[in-house]
Amino acid sequence: MPITVLVGNPKPKSRTLDAAVRLATRLGDGPPERVIDVVGLGPGLLGRDDPAVAEAVARVREAELLVVASPTFKATYTGLLKLFLDQIPSGGLAGVTAVPLMLGAGPAHALAPELLLKPVLVELGARCPAQGLYQLDSAYAEDPALGEWLTRWGPQLAPAPRPA
Numbered sequence: 001m002p003i004t005v006l007v008g009n010p011k012p013k014s015r016t017l018d019a020a021v022r023l024a025t026r027l028g029d030g031p032p033e034r035v036i037d038v039v040g041l042g043p044g045l046l047g048r049d050d051p052a053v054a055e056a057v058a059r060v061r062e063a064e065l066l067v068v069a070s071p072t073f074k075a076t077y078t079g080l081l082k083l084f085l086d087q088i089p090s091g092g093l094a095g096v097t098a099v100p101l102m103l104g105a106g107p108a109h110a111l112a113p114e115l116l117l118k119p120v121l122v123e124l125g126a127r128c129p130a131q132g133l134y135q136l137d138s139a140y141a142e143d144p145a146l147g148e149w150l151t152r153w154g155p156q157l158a159p160a161p162r163p164a
Contacts, residue, residue, distance in 0.1 A: 001158075002033040004063035008070045008081020012039050016103050019140040020069035023101055023133065026150055027065065027157065034059050038084045045083040057087050065097050065157060068121060071137065072104035076116045085120060094125035097157055100132035103140060110134045129156040 003024040009016040017037055024032035036056050044050030060066060070077035100117035102109070113132025121128055130153035135143050 001028060001064055003028045003065045003067065004034040004036065004060060005032045005067045005069065006036045006038065006060055006081075006084070008038045008068075008078045008084060010039055010078060010080050012037060014071070015137050015140065016069050016071045016101075019103055019135055019137075020067050020101055022141070023069075023099070023146065024065075024067045026146065027067070027099075027154060032067070034063070036060065038080055041084070045080070045087070048087070053084075053087055056084070057092075061088065061092055061096070063096050065099070066093070066126065067099045067101055068117065069101040069103070070117065072102050072109045072112050075109055076112060077102065077120075082120075085124065088124050090123070091125040093121065096126045098126035098128050099130055099157065100128065101135070102132070103135050103137040105137060107136070129153075 005020045005024050007014070007017045007020050021032060021035060036059060041053050041056060044053045070081045098121045100113040100121060102113040102117060104112065113134050118128050118132050133149050135146065
């Protein structure tokens with residue numbers, strides 16, 4: 001199953017990006033088909049007519065399985081990710097199965113993917129059948145909870161049928 005990764009970290013080549021690619025690789029049969037690191041889109045995110053942003057939005061809307069990742073900033077996902085998500089029309093993720101992933105410094109924000117990121121993805125029309133995943137940014141690479149999450153939720157992530 002082709003997987004697309006969308007990362008909203010203001011730092012290029014971030015731990016958030018690495019964690020999202022690791023998750024996508026474990027969910028699929030290899031590396032993700034597409035990786036969109038939103039920070040690379042720059043000031044084009046502030047308008048509605050940037051061709052690179054439009055292309056990235058189109059790739060996200062075509063995804064079968066979409067891993068959406070953000071670090072935890074001020075107890076929520078980043079404004080950078082929000083700028084990108086605001087480019088997607090209401091219902092624009094219909095037919096996309098999405099997995100919210102957030103990294104943070106401590107366990108205090110463990111519910112952030114479920115309570116903050118998942119609702120905006122659902123509002124955009126995505127199907128989010130799995131619990132959002134939260135990992136500590138200092139330990140995500142060795143986190144045994146990822147294997148447990150994959151065992152529990154991986155089977156639920158078969159792509160949704162596309163609307164006619």
